[in-house]
Amino acid sequence: MTDEERPPVRRRLAWLGRRLARRAVLYPTFLLLGAALLYVPVDNELRLDRWRDELREHGQPTQAVVYDQVTKPGGNKTGASSTMYFRYDLDGVTHEQEVACFEVCLPPGTTASIWVSRTDPGDFVTDFDQLSGHRGRIQGVVGAVGFGVLALTVGALVTECLGWWQERRRRPRPRALHPVSLPRSKHKSGGGRRLTATRRR
Numbered sequence: 001m002t003d004e005e006r007p008p009v010r011r012r013l014a015w016l017g018r019r020l021a022r023r024a025v026l027y028p029t030f031l032l033l034g035a036a037l038l039y040v041p042v043d044n045e046l047r048l049d050r051w052r053d054e055l056r057e058h059g060q061p062t063q064a065v066v067y068d069q070v071t072k073p074g075g076n077k078t079g080a081s082s083t084m085y086f087r088y089d090l091d092g093v094t095h096e097q098e099v100a101c102f103e104v105c106l107p108p109g110t111t112a113s114i115w116v117s118r119t120d121p122g123d124f125v126t127d128f129d130q131l132s133g134h135r136g137r138i139q140g141v142v143g144a145v146g147f148g149v150l151a152l153t154v155g156a157l158v159t160e161c162l163g164w165w166q167e168r169r170r171r172p173r174p175r176a177l178h179p180v181s182l183p184r185s186k187h188k189s190g191g192g193r194r195l196t197a198t199r200r201r
Helices: 008-022 026-058 137-170
Strands: 060-072 081-090 093-100 111-116 124-126
Touching: 026 111, 026 124, 026 137, 081 111
Parallel strands: none
Antiparallel strands: 060 081, 060 111, 081 093, 111 124
16 A cells, blocks of 8 residues: 555654654764763763872972952853962962862962972862862863753654654544344255156156
């Protein structure tokens, strides 16, 4: 039976089934892609946690002074961001480095303990567990993109499945066939014996 010969509801169901079959590879691909992108900031945060522990264990301890704090107003989609500026001496050399304000934002003139990397004097961790610089911004954007991909893919998949299910519910049920009694024939048919009359002479 061709598509033109099928009822409209059956043609719709067949079309939805073929559409879901074609996207059986597309949806898992986007789901895996979104999950991988969403895991990027999580993996980055785990790496930063390990680096904090390593700096505290093997870094060179010293004291830093917050000599300035700058707050930049955000745009329509982002809020204001504040940055602390640290100054510290290491092996007779004065260094300056910025630290992003997240959970802690110290005012100018505050002293904080830091542990500095022995290979990079601009890399340190503070006593309130904040790393120097602005880290994780790119990974955060990648994670947001991954979340968007996951949300759109799951929404499209749910919409497709609901549409197929609703079309299946609208499919008319076949009518039950009742047995029809036929009138009996008065003439018997079968293999009965045929009697022939013989004329006597």
